[in-house]
Amino acid sequence: MHRARTLVACVLPALAVSVSWLRLEQPAEIREALTLVALALAPALVPSGWRRALAAVTAILGAGWIAFGAQPWELLPYRDERVLQPVATAVGQGIGDFYRILLPFSPAATPEMHGLVLTAIFGFVLAVALLAAASRPLGAAAVTVAGAGWAATLADGQTVVLGALALAAALSTPLILRVRSGPSLVAGLAAGAAVIAGAVWASSATTVAREAALNWESWDFHKISADATGVRFAWDSNYDGIRFPPTKTVVLTVEGPEQARYWRTSTLDLFASDHWFEDLLWLGRVQADSDAMPLDRLTPARAANRENWLEQRIEVKALVDDRLAAAGTPVALDSRRLGNVFRLSGGVLRVRSPLGEGQRYRVWSYAPDPAPAVLAASKPRYPTSARRYLGLDGRNFPVFGSPRRDLAVRELFADPAYDSFAAYTPLYETAVRVTGSTKNPYSAVLALESWFRSRGGFVYDEQPPSADGPPLVSFVTETKAGYCQHYAGAMAVMLRLLGIPARVAVGFTSGTRKDGKWVVTDHEAHAWVEVWFAGQGWVPFDPTPGRGTFGGTYSFASDSKDAVAALRRGDLSGATPFIDRERPDLADRARVRAAAKERGPSLFAFALGMGTLWAVAVGLGKAVFHRARHLTRDPRRAATASRRELEAFLCDQGIAMPLCATLDDLRRAVSDELGLDGARFAEAAAHARFGPPADSRSGSRAARRELRALLRRIRTQLSLWARFRGFVSLRSLRRGWQSP
Numbered sequence: 001m002h003r004a005r006t007l008v009a010c011v012l013p014a015l016a017v018s019v020s021w022l023r024l025e026q027p028a029e030i031r032e033a034l035t036l037v038a039l040a041l042a043p044a045l046v047p048s049g050w051r052r053a054l055a056a057v058t059a060i061l062g063a064g065w066i067a068f069g070a071q072p073w074e075l076l077p078y079r080d081e082r083v084l085q086p087v088a089t090a091v092g093q094g095i096g097d098f099y100r101i102l103l104p105f106s107p108a109a110t111p112e113m114h115g116l117v118l119t120a121i122f123g124f125v126l127a128v129a130l131l132a133a134a135s136r137p138l139g140a141a142a143v144t145v146a147g148a149g150w151a152a153t154l155a156d157g158q159t160v161v162l163g164a165l166a167l168a169a170a171l172s173t174p175l176i177l178r179v180r181s182g183p184s185l186v187a188g189l190a191a192g193a194a195v196i197a198g199a200v201w202a203s204s205a206t207t208v209a210r211e212a213a214l215n216w217e218s219w220d221f222h223k224i225s226a227d228a229t230g231v232r233f234a235w236d237s238n239y240d241g242i243r244f245p246p247t248k249t250v251v252l253t254v255e256g257p258e259q260a261r262y263w264r265t266s267t268l269d270l271f272a273s274d275h276w277f278e279d280l281l282w283l284g285r286v287q288a289d290s291d292a293m294p295l296d297r298l299t300p301a302r303a304a305n306r307e308n309w310l311e312q313r314i315e316v317k318a319l320v321d322d323r324l325a326a327a328g329t330p331v332a333l334d335s336r337r338l339g340n341v342f343r344l345s346g347g348v349l350r351v352r353s354p355l356g357e358g359q360r361y362r363v364w365s366y367a368p369d370p371a372p373a374v375l376a377a378s379k380p381r382y383p384t385s386a387r388r389y390l391g392l393d394g395r396n397f398p399v400f401g402s403p404r405r406d407l408a409v410r411e412l413f414a415d416p417a418y419d420s421f422a423a424y425t426p427l428y429e430t431a432v433r434v435t436g437s438t439k440n441p442y443s444a445v446l447a448l449e450s451w452f453r454s455r456g457g458f459v460y461d462e463q464p465p466s467a468d469g470p471p472l473v474s475f476v477t478e479t480k481a482g483y484c485q486h487y488a489g490a491m492a493v494m495l496r497l498l499g500i501p502a503r504v505a506v507g508f509t510s511g512t513r514k515d516g517k518w519v520v521t522d523h524e525a526h527a528w529v530e531v532w533f534a535g536q537g538w539v540p541f542d543p544t545p546g547r548g549t550f551g552g553t554y555s556f557a558s559d560s561k562d563a564v565a566a567l568r569r570g571d572l573s574g575a576t577p578f579i580d581r582e583r584p585d586l587a588d589r590a591r592v593r594a595a596a597k598e599r600g601p602s603l604f605a606f607a608l609g610m611g612t613l614w615a616v617a618v619g620l621g622k623a624v625f626h627r628a629r630h631l632t633r634d635p636r637r638a639a640t641a642s643r644r645e646l647e648a649f650l651c652d653q654g655i656a657m658p659l660c661a662t663l664d665d666l667r668r669a670v671s672d673e674l675g676l677d678g679a680r681f682a683e684a685a686a687h688a689r690f691g692p693p694a695d696s697r698s699g700s701r702a703a704r705r706e707l708r709a710l711l712r713r714i715r716t717q718l719s720l721w722a723r724f725r726g727f728v729s730l731r732s733l734r735r736g737w738q739s740p
Helices: 002-022 030-045 050-068 081-098 111-133 137-152 159-178 182-205 372-376 384-390 405-414 416-435 441-455 471-479 484-497 561-568 586-598 603-630 635-652 663-674 679-690 693-717 720-728
Strands: 250-255 263-268 270-272 275-277 282-285 309-316 329-334 341-344 348-351 360-366 502-508 512-514 517-521 525-533 537-541
Touching: 002 030, 002 111, 002 137, 002 159, 030 050, 030 111, 050 111, 111 137, 111 159, 137 159, 263 348, 270 484, 275 484, 372 441, 405 416, 416 441, 416 471, 416 484, 441 484, 441 525, 441 561, 471 484, 484 502, 484 525, 603 635, 603 720, 635 663, 635 679, 635 693, 635 720, 663 679, 663 693, 679 693
Parallel strands: none
Antiparallel strands: 250 309, 250 517, 263 502, 270 275, 282 341, 309 360, 329 360, 341 348, 502 525, 512 517, 525 537
């Protein structure tokens, strides 16, 4: 009867909590919510004690599986990070999304928010059920109001109806649990209905609800900082100098890649009027129901192979931009939470409006990391779609290695219709001199990159000296001081002059690796060069000295010193030893294993270890505490210590004993609660405590001997769980140190 009453008392609170939270979704996932409500109510139907606690833990694990896909069997020591870290990340993301995303939200587009809704329903209903089962109706009512009211702080509308439902649910719990007769139930229902009607009338007919002293519907439990600032970048080229703010601001974080990458936001394809500009062509919209995107003609067919994809999980921080940052060429995107996403030429992705702080997206990129020998073997065979990347100021330059190429270029410079570009003749002559008699485009690219980074006498300067004439020509031939836009812009111009398709890429360097993710700040804003190679697509190079490095063996910007040394020696065989950061070399197993052993214990293992230490400390501490009473030469005190030890043992087993229990009280407790005979111990202890002084010493020894025998018999009657519970129980210590 009690279980049925408990279940009935939980029905209306569960309904109020579920309705309040499910209204935040559109469409609402009712079946999952009902499943979690059933899971939450189940522990209340289990008898109290360890069985109910076990049922509650089982229900919690099941709820985590349904809400976040957290598989309970992964909660093993040193494996639980596979569950706890993703769940913690999803919870943090979901909490922030409630105060950033317009409600109601789509569960499919924002699974973290959906998981939190399910978790809230389960958590509040479970708390109500456990309190109701423990006959705590006021606590259950308070949890009901909190559970239904919190959801009301997140969205407007229907607050009066929800408030009435929550109030009815809160009043129903003590009514059902406490009322024992029909007339009392009718009277209670009438009183509750009157209270609810009065509350609804007051909320709708007065201004109290509109001008409340505590506007509870506007509470923001997430507490997003109001003074957060965004960082916006103008990506078109600027050669007048730059200044980074003194304090770094995190603009985005990237999870997934182990190897350092550059995060590109856009490309500058057009060179006109001495500057590089975006010249992006609209290709179409990204389909929300399909991750993969069509490949343009300059992306190699191998990019369609998912094994060549690089996954990135990117979270926007302070970056204010409608372009999506990604490594290499994006080939797939999970756009469900981004709205409309547009594909532009050059692998650039743009959204209708800048993403907000905390928004996340997953993108897969084709980011080639070819061996030097592969690039050296790439022939200068460029499709028609690549010819636009040979243009400068409206003229296309002849392809690298074509017959009589130098004569054709000089005729272009001598053309009166092109005389405005004649000022770039020194750049062409410098490019020819630096690259010399290179036989393939890759060798020419390496020569220019190395020249800018180390051999040409250039210095990095964010406030370079001003000079007359085109800024890039002055940079290369006169000042030799500038920042990334000078280096990337000049190298891209010189490559096009040599007949090699190139463009300027803008975005961010890799950033700093922290806690398994790349943390990118505004100080990592950067420009570099991308060169197109047949069979490989767009490959990044970085001519700017001291600004950043990336993984790979083909570039002087490589973060591998061995690879750079090999390139300087002219070794393009690709045989340089290089550790792939995404797939550790088998020869490095010992180091990988050593690093694994040096990892800190998982959270679950740490908690398990601390719990074990606590249990051992409590058990041994109690043993020392009680045995210390026997350290006395007074036999009467020793006999009293034996009585106190038995009293403490019974207390730890949950057998209530009065503070001034007599030996006869102990004997009856042992007999009534445990079914054992404690008369011999009681007689020995009484003889030692109250007998003749001459017999007290032998009596105290007999009392201690009988105590040990009695405790052994008691332990054999107890289950392992009962013995462990008594071992770690603190009930006996709460009675304090009592002098005999």
